[in-house]
Amino acid sequence: GAVVSQHPSWVICKSGTSVKIECRSLDFQATTMFWYRQFPKQSLMLMATSNEGSKATYEQGVEKDKFLINHASLTLSTLTVTSAHPEDSSFYICSARDSRGDEKLFFGSGTQLSVL
Amino acid sequence: QKEVEQDPGPLSVPEGAIVSLNCTYSNSAFQYFMWYRQYSRKGPELLMYTYSSGNKEDGRFTAQVDKSSKYISLFIRDSQPSDSATYLCAMSLNSGNTPLVFGKGTRLSVIA
Numbered sequence: 001g002a003v004v005s006q007h008p009s010w011v012i013c014k015s016g017t018s019v020k021i022e023c024r025s026l027d028f029q030a031t032t033m034f035w036y037r038q039f040p041k042q043s044l045m046l047m048a049t050s051n052e053g054s055k056a057t058y059e060q061g062v063e064k065d066k067f068l069i070n071h072a073s074l075t076l077s078t079l080t081v082t083s084a085h086p087e088d089s090s091f092y093i094c095s096a097r098d099s100r101g102d103e104k105l106f107f108g109s110g111t112q113l114s115v116l
Numbered sequence: 117q118k119e120v121e122q123d124p125g126p127l128s129v130p131e132g133a134i135v136s137l138n139c140t141y142s143n144s145a146f147q148y149f150m151w152y153r154q155y156s157r158k159g160p161e162l163l164m165y166t167y168s169s170g171n172k173e174d175g176r177f178t179a180q181v182d183k184s185s186k187y188i189s190l191f192i193r194d195s196q197p198s199d200s201a202t203y204l205c206a207m208s209l210n211s212g213n214t215p216l217v218f219g220k221g222t223r224l225s226v227i228a
Binding site for chain 1 (some may be wrong): 147148150152157158159160161162165167204206208215216218219220221223
């Protein structure tokens with residue numbers, strides 16, 4: 001299957017700092033990528049849909065000024081958690097579809113964010 | 117009623133057992149159905165992908181879709197301890213850029 005690379009795998013930061021997470025599709029182009037967060041023993045919660053060359057679409061309740069998404073190319077989307085606070089600590093996962101393909105969605109390995 | 121219902125478990129079975137995982141859904145417009153396996157602190161891995169009603173088999177895994185009942189299943193034969201993970205069902209409308217709708221996931225433990 002297609003490969004989606006996400007890094008870093010984990011990050012620990014102080015409250016108030018910003019953290020950037022990268023998501024790359026390695027062997028396909030993705031006009032659309034999706035960002036999820038997941039709390040322990042919970043399912044995936046969609047945060048936003050990232051569209052190459054345009055603004056991201058955020059789900060209700062997700063602060064777009066806090067979670068900045070940039071999708072500058074067909075193979076790279078980034079999520080920046082600005083002024084992170086302990087309540088932002090979570091597991092963040094990106095996913096992507098092959099632009100030429102079907103409905104299959106491939107996921108990155110996830111990023112565990114811990115804000116102290 | 118939630119769009120996708122999935123029993124969270126946990127489900128514990130002995131090694132070698134046949135496992136049955138299920139999801140029901142309410143939106144008859146869903147066209148594509150998927151099963152993902154997620155190990156702890158890892159991203160979900162696509163296991164099975166189906167379109168339309170019927171069965172699809174891949175090794176020890178069989179995915180079943182019954183659109184008339186709005187019910188999908190994943191069967192795991194000869195379960196192994198390495199199958200211990202959370203299994204998420206997911207489904208999609210017939211539109212390229214819509215996000216998947218996920219079930220809550222079922223935690224499975226296969227005991228050696």
